[in-house]
Structures are given as C-alpha cells and as structure tokens.
Amino acid sequence: ILNVEQSPQSLHVQEGDSTNFTCSFPSSNFYALHWYRWETAKSPEALFVMTLNGDEKKKGRISATLNTKEGYSYLYIKGSQPEDSATYLCAFKGGTSYGKLTFGQGTILTVHP
Amino acid sequence: NAGVTQTPKFRILKIGQSMTLQCAQDMNHNYMYWYRQDPGMGLKLIYYSVGAGITDKGEVPNGYNVSRSTTEDFPLRLELAAPSQTSVYFCASSGQGGGNQPQHFGDGTRLSIL
Numbered sequence: 001i002l003n004v005e006q007s008p009q010s011l012h013v014q015e016g017d018s019t020n021f022t023c024s025f026p027s028s029n030f031y032a033l034h035w036y037r038w039e040t041a042k043s044p045e046a047l048f049v050m051t052l053n054g055d056e057k058k059k060g061r062i063s064a065t066l067n068t069k070e071g072y073s074y075l076y077i078k079g080s081q082p083e084d085s086a087t088y089l090c091a092f093k094g095g096t097s098y099g100k101l102t103f104g105q106g107t108i109l110t111v112h113p
Numbered sequence: 114n115a116g117v118t119q120t121p122k123f124r125i126l127k128i129g130q131s132m133t134l135q136c137a138q139d140m141n142h143n144y145m146y147w148y149r150q151d152p153g154m155g156l157k158l159i160y161y162s163v164g165a166g167i168t169d170k171g172e173v174p175n176g177y178n179v180s181r182s183t184t185e186d187f188p189l190r191l192e193l194a195a196p197s198q199t200s201v202y203f204c205a206s207s208g209q210g211g212g213n214q215p216q217h218f219g220d221g222t223r224l225s226i227l
Contacts, residue, residue: 031212032212032213034215042220043203043218043219043220043221044156044203044216044218045218046215046216046217049213049214049215051213089156091156093213100146100158100161100171100212101158101216102158103148103155103156103157104155105154105155106155
C-alpha cells in the first residue's frame with residue numbers, strides 16, 4: 001500500500017494571505033504527481049499533473065513544485081480569496097500502476113473574508 | 114460538452130439489495146475509474162479499466178463488480194448492499210497515457226444503505 005500524506009489536514013487563513021501545503025509520496029518508482037481542487041458539493045477538478053523532478057507549474061495565483069528525489073510537492077496559493085476555499089488533493093502514480101492514482105487525504109483550506 | 118456523467122445522483126438502498134451505478138464519458142477516454150469517498154479517508158480506488166473489455170481491482174474492490182463492454186460506459190454493481198458501502202461514489206476517466214493525464218470526475222452518486 002502506497003503512502004501519500006498531505007499536511008496540514010486543515011488550514012484557516014485570512015483573505016489576502018499567501019499559503020502553502022505539502023504532499024509527501026514515495027521517492028522510488030515515481031511516474032507522476034497530480035493536484036486536484038475539490039469544492040464542497042462538487043467533483044474534484046484537476047489543477048496540475050507534474051512528471052519531472054524540479055517541475056514548477058502555475059495557474060493564476062496557484063503554483064506547485066515537485067521534488068521526486070525526496071518525495072514531496074508543495075502547492076502555493078498567493079493572495080488567498082474566499083473562493084479558494086476547497087479541499088486540495090494530491091495523488092501519486094507509480095511507474096507500474098497503469099493509470100491508477102493513490103490519493104492523499106487532502107488539505108481543507110478555508111479562506112475567511 | 115457532458116464529460117463524465119453519473120446516475121443516479123442519490124439513492125437509498127436496503128441491506129441486501131442490489132443496484133448498478135452508471136457512468137458514461139463522451140471524451141473517448143480509454144481509462145476509467147471508480148472511487149469511493151469516505152469521511153476523512155480521501156478517495157479510495159474500487160476498480161479501474163484501461164479499455165473496453167479490460168478491468169482490474171483497485172484498493173477496495175470487495176462487494177463490487179464492474180464491466181466495460183464499450184469505451185463510453187463503466188457501470189459499477191453492488192450485489193448485496195451492506196451498511197459499510199454507504200459512501201459517495203465518483204467515476205472518473207483519463208485519456209491515453211493514463212497516469213500523466215488528468216482525471217475528469219463525474220458529479221458523484223451519494224448512496225445510503227439502511
């Protein structure tokens with residue numbers, strides 16, 4: 001069973017704060033690391049798929065970095081807005097698992113106005 | 114552009130009943146997946162398929178069955194519903210390349226077993 005861990009479990013920030021959270025995954029047999037944003041009462045929506053060590057991806061105020069050698073990825077949100085409130089999931093794919101992803105438990109972000 | 118469509122959205126079953134959760138995608142994706150979401154547990158993979166006629170077990174397959182007769186459809190069957198199967202079920206699909214392609218999720222089916 002693969003271990004994909006996210007921290008913190010939950011986070012409360014004020015509007016305008018910048019924040020970041022971590023996804024830890026196995027450092028061996030890496031293939032890809034996914035980030036998803038999951039709003040309450042909706043379905044998960046893909047943010048990034050990262051495949052190379054040192055990858056950095058950006059989408060608006062959200063960015064992510066990847067370190068496959070040490071097995072972690074950071075997700076950053078700059079200038080948080082209330083609409084950023086959601087659960088952020090990371091998911092790991094190993095090299096021999098076809099399309100199968102192993103999801104972390106998620107970080108629940110609440111941005112207070 | 115429908116994407117991934119799941120039906121029904123809600124269902125209440127009695128213990129021991131059977132039902133099929135439907136999932137269809139119109140993106141011509143080879144890969145399809147069924148997950149369940151339990152509180153505090155994230156998403157757990159039940160079954161997946163890499164193409165029509167090919168399915169395999171995920172992390173939590175017990176009590177479920179799947180079939181994939183077409184590229185578009187990937188139904189999930191519960192044969193003898195048990196309270197432990199109360200959950201929200203998500204179907205997803207991804208394009209060729211599998212793990213380096215983002216997964217597209219349906220809106221979920223909320224299932225209660227009483």
